[in-house]
Amino acid sequence: MAAKMNQKIRWGYMGAGRIAGWFATGMSVLEDAERYAIASRTMEKAEKFAKEYGFTNAYGSYEEMLLDPDVDIVYVATPVAEHYRCVKMCLEAGKNVLCEKALTVNAAQAKELVDMAREKNLFFMEAAWSKCHPVFLKVKEWIDSGLLGEIQGMDVRFYTLAGEGHRLYKRELAGGALLDLGFYPVMYACAFLGKTPKQVLSHTIIGEKNVDYLDSIILEYEGGKFAHLSCGLGSEKMVSAYILGTKGRIAFQDEFFFQATKATAYDFDNHVLATFEGPFLKNGYEFEAMEAMECLRAGKKESEKVPLDETVAIMKILDTCRGNAGFKYDFEEI
Numbered sequence: 001m002a003a004k005m006n007q008k009i010r011w012g013y014m015g016a017g018r019i020a021g022w023f024a025t026g027m028s029v030l031e032d033a034e035r036y037a038i039a040s041r042t043m044e045k046a047e048k049f050a051k052e053y054g055f056t057n058a059y060g061s062y063e064e065m066l067l068d069p070d071v072d073i074v075y076v077a078t079p080v081a082e083h084y085r086c087v088k089m090c091l092e093a094g095k096n097v098l099c100e101k102a103l104t105v106n107a108a109q110a111k112e113l114v115d116m117a118r119e120k121n122l123f124f125m126e127a128a129w130s131k132c133h134p135v136f137l138k139v140k141e142w143i144d145s146g147l148l149g150e151i152q153g154m155d156v157r158f159y160t161l162a163g164e165g166h167r168l169y170k171r172e173l174a175g176g177a178l179l180d181l182g183f184y185p186v187m188y189a190c191a192f193l194g195k196t197p198k199q200v201l202s203h204t205i206i207g208e209k210n211v212d213y214l215d216s217i218i219l220e221y222e223g224g225k226f227a228h229l230s231c232g233l234g235s236e237k238m239v240s241a242y243i244l245g246t247k248g249r250i251a252f253q254d255e256f257f258f259q260a261t262k263a264t265a266y267d268f269d270n271h272v273l274a275t276f277e278g279p280f281l282k283n284g285y286e287f288e289a290m291e292a293m294e295c296l297r298a299g300k301k302e303s304e305k306v307p308l309d310e311t312v313a314i315m316k317i318l319d320t321c322r323g324n325a326g327f328k329y330d331f332e333e334i
Ligand SMILES: NC(=O)c1ccc[n+]([C@@H]2O[C@H](COP(=O)([O-])OP(=O)(O)OC[C@H]3O[C@@H](n4cnc5c(N)ncnc54)[C@H](OP(=O)(O)O)[C@@H]3O)[C@@H](O)[C@H]2O)c1
Pocket: 014, 015, 016, 017, 018, 019, 020, 039, 040, 041, 042, 045, 046, 077, 078, 079, 080, 082, 100, 101, 102, 127, 129, 167, 173, 180
């Protein structure tokens, strides 16, 4: 059923970790969003989170929150390895879902969840926050309108330094660079060059914690178009994105392209073709919440900004990269 226009949408969060706090902070500026329930594996943590971020209800288990009929949509904020199980629980309980990226560990899991949501007629969206940002949408509009001519190539990278003991180093939580960091360059390439490259070439270096520390990827598209993508753990932050068209380029140099609030397109004589500023209302997470709520109010089961088929296509590319490296998580049955 579509959410009523005049009612606040009641959010239930699954997992009281770092991103859940950031998302709650972003949501704090949205008057039509109610920070209704937080579910943690421990009651103490749930209560602490509820107090800190202004939630009405705290639950000491995920299952308990799903029994609450007043939760309109669940935000799944657990580690990637847990997404499949958590989303499945939500859908089985008849809840709409916004799930953190990467949607699942592999494309088979993602496809199964997408099919399940469609079959149950529930709203389902990957929390690919960047795709809801004003700058991302403007860049997409520029590209779609031909401002840069035809896109020929992209170079996108995301390296970061995660502290000792971080979940990114934990194989049992689907750690590694690719699913967490590599998601962004692949998502970016799929958005601007297409979700079905002709070929996916990659090389992966597995580090001492037995997860991928470095992934170097080439997506080859028809007509010699390419995306050269890389991600890595354990080095200083190194983040950039270049989009090269036949008439011009957009560059995010030494900056987080996936959370940019400004963009400028240049021609090859360095003349400005277009420029745009799209500030955040809070911290950038508010836009994906707005998108999910807009869909719920309109009775839509899928976001046009974050299409589920594109989400599955991204997972397929990530699968191919891991397949090329022979890297499979121990718990991967499906
Ligand atoms: N969009 C973004 O900018 C962004 C940024 C960071 C992370 N993320 C994504 O958000 C997800 C969570 O990342 P995070 O940084 O928030 O991680 P985190 O701080 O470790 O929090 C994850 C939470 O999941 C719950 N959980 C459930 N099963 C767990 C298990 N087996 N081991 C550990 N925790 C478990 C825990 O909450 P309880 O103990 O309360 O149940 C934990 O606090 C990941 O998918 C990540 O890719 C997205």
